[in-house]
Amino acid sequence: MPHLSLLSAPTPIEELTRLREALGTGPRLFAKRDDTIPFGFGGNKVRKLEYVAADAKAKKADTLVTVGGVQSNHARATASVAAKLGMHCHLVINGQKPERLAANALLNALLGAEVEYIPSRVERAAASEAAMERLRQQGRNPYFVPLGASMPLGALGYVRAVGELLDQMSAPDTIVLATSSGGTLAGLVAGCALHGLHTRIIGVSADDPAAEIKETVGRIVSGVGELLSPGEEMSAPRPFIVDDSFVGDGYGVPSDASREAQQLMARNEAIFVDHTYTAKALAALIAYVRAARFRDDETLLFWHTGGQVGIFA
Numbered sequence: 001m002p003h004l005s006l007l008s009a010p011t012p013i014e015e016l017t018r019l020r021e022a023l024g025t026g027p028r029l030f031a032k033r034d035d036t037i038p039f040g041f042g043g044n045k046v047r048k049l050e051y052v053a054a055d056a057k058a059k060k061a062d063t064l065v066t067v068g069g070v071q072s073n074h075a076r077a078t079a080s081v082a083a084k085l086g087m088h089c090h091l092v093i094n095g096q097k098p099e100r101l102a103a104n105a106l107l108n109a110l111l112g113a114e115v116e117y118i119p120s121r122v123e124r125a126a127a128s129e130a131a132m133e134r135l136r137q138q139g140r141n142p143y144f145v146p147l148g149a150s151m152p153l154g155a156l157g158y159v160r161a162v163g164e165l166l167d168q169m170s171a172p173d174t175i176v177l178a179t180s181s182g183g184t185l186a187g188l189v190a191g192c193a194l195h196g197l198h199t200r201i202i203g204v205s206a207d208d209p210a211a212e213i214k215e216t217v218g219r220i221v222s223g224v225g226e227l228l229s230p231g232e233e234m235s236a237p238r239p240f241i242v243d244d245s246f247v248g249d250g251y252g253v254p255s256d257a258s259r260e261a262q263q264l265m266a267r268n269e270a271i272f273v274d275h276t277y278t279a280k281a282l283a284a285l286i287a288y289v290r291a292a293r294f295r296d297d298e299t300l301l302f303w304h305t306g307g308q309v310g311i312f313a
Contacts, residue, residue: 001051001153001156001227002051002054002055002058003050003051003054003156003157004049004050004051004053004054004057004081005050006037006039006040006046006049006050006081006084007037007039007046007047007050008038008039010164010167010168011032011033011034011036011037011164012033012036013030013031013032013033013165013168013169013301014030014031014033014269014271015028015029015030016029016030016031016268016269016302017029018268018269019264019265019268019269021268022264022268023286023289023290025289025296026289026290026292026294026296026300027173027174027289027294027295027296027297027298027299027300028298028299028300029285029289029300029301029302030169030172030299030300030301030302031269031271031301031302031303031304032165032301032302032303032304033271033304034046034047034161034303034304034305034306035271035272035278035304035305035306035307035308037306039080039084040076040077040079040080040081040084041076041077041080041107041306041308041309042306043073043077043305043306043307044157044158044184044305044306045073045074045077045078045148045149045306046077046080046081046157047157047158047160047161047184047187048148048149048150048154048155048156048157048158048183048184048187049077049078049081049145049149049154049157050157051153051154051156051157052145052149052151052153052154053081053085055143055153056087056143056145057085059141059143060141061087061141061142061143062087062088062140062141062142063082063087063088063089063090063135063140063141063142063143064078064079064081064082064087064088064089064090064142064143064145065089065090065091065092065128065131065132065135065142065143065144065145066078066089066091066092066128066144066145066146066147066149067091067092067093067094067124067127067128067146067147068091068092068093068094068147068148069093069094069095069251069252070093070094070095070096070097070098070104070105071103071104071105071252071276071309071310071313072091072093072104073104073277073306073307073309073310074147074148074149074181075091075093075104075108075113076104076107076108076111076309078091078145078149079091079107079108079111079112079113080107080111082111082113083111083112088114088140089111089112089113089114090113090114090116090131090135090142091108091113091114091115091116092116092118092124092127092128092131093115093116093117093118094117094118094119094120094121094123094124095117095120096117097115097117102312102313103309103310103311103312103313104309104310104313105313107309116131124147128144132144146181147181148180148181148182148183148184149183150181150182150183150184150186150216150220151183151220151223152186152220152223152224152226152227153227154183154187155183155184155186155187155190155220155221155223155224156187156224156227157187158183158184158186158187158188158190158191159187159190159191159194159224159228160191161187161188161191162187162188162191162192162194162195162197163191163195165301166195169299170299171192171195171197171198171199172199172299172300172301173199173200173294173298173299173300174199174200174201174202174294174298174299174300174301175188175199175200175201175202175301175303176202176204176281176282176284176285176288176300176301176302176303177201177202177203177204177281177302177303177305178203178204178206178277178278178280178281178305178307179203179204179205179206179213179217179242179281180205180206180207180208180213180251180277181216182203182213182216182217182220183220184303184305185201185203185213185217185240185242186216186217186220186221186224187220187224188201188303189201189217189221189240190220190221190224190225190234193221193234194228194234200240200241201240201241202240202241202242202243202284202288203217203240203241203242203243204242204243204246204280204281204283204284204285205242205243205244205246205247206247206251206252206276206277206280206281207247207250207251208244209244210242210243210244213242213244214240214242217240217242221234222234243284245284246258246280246281246283246284246287247280248280251276252275252276252310253275254275254279255275255280255283257280257283257286257287258275258279258280258282258283259275259279260283260286261273261279261280261282261283261285261286262274262275262279262282264282264286265279265282271304272308272311273304273307273308274307274308274309274310274311275310276307276310277305277307278304278305278306278307278308281302281305282302285300285302288300
């Protein structure tokens with residue numbers, strides 16, 4: 001399907017030998033480094049926006065509208081794509097405007113995005129609809145990108161990423177990744193289904209309850225199936241797992257486990273993870289290994305979805 005080419009090459013896979021040694025034992029550990037995507041400071045949203053922004057361009061949109069938090073990686077990636085395509089970008093951001101812009105908020109400003117601050121997540125839908133209408137009245141042709149680009153079209157970025165992974169290594173026994181709005185997890189689930197893999201996929205929630213994320217992922221997977229094979233139902237070859245036990249005190253709030261995970265990864269592999277998403281997913285992986293959840297002859301892949309910009313918030 002039509003998509004932009006924002007990835008200059010497949011992202012690397014690294015074996016985490018020193019992290020494995022630090023944990024004492026367990027399966028072979030690998031990382032798929034989507035944090036190294038060069039475009040717009042990278043991260044998983046770039047893969048999704050390759051498809052979503054191509055659709056916006058085909059529909060002759062001149063403005064991308066999306067929602068997120070003050071330090072939203074998705075908002076920054078959307079603003080980056082808009083700048084690259086010569087589009088206007090309107091961000092509906094829940095939270096207070098920082099006194100001093102830093103990290104993703106600073107990058108949004110540098111990219112020229114128009115930022116509208118709203119009190120909380122509850123107002124996102126109404127505020128984004130109102131913004132779309134205002135932009136239409138101004139003579140613009142806006143295109144709304146859902147939170148995280150988590151829609152069937154966006155998930156195709158990770159359907160394709162599974163093929164990329166298989167060009168680099170044999171299918172891992174387990175993939176662990178951070179999940180929130182569900183699009184990345186849904187794409188991996190659908191990609192594994194299309195390739196007939198029996199890889200276990202574990203999404204570690206950054207905020208929402210596991211049941212809500214599973215429902216969202218199931219809906220997106222069904223939508224991917226409809227996009228690729230209209231009228232045919234798609235389901236995972238084996239159930240995927242969502243673990244919401246590592247959220248801690250809330251979204252973006254560091255936990256003792258995420259602090260340890262962040263230090264272990266930095267000091268053993270020189271790879272950086274953030275407390276909102278990837279450090280909590282890595283903390284889950286570390287806990288699984290310590291609990292001997294996997295055999296030593298298995299392979300365990302940590303899909304690094306980016307977010308390192310948030311470290312500087």
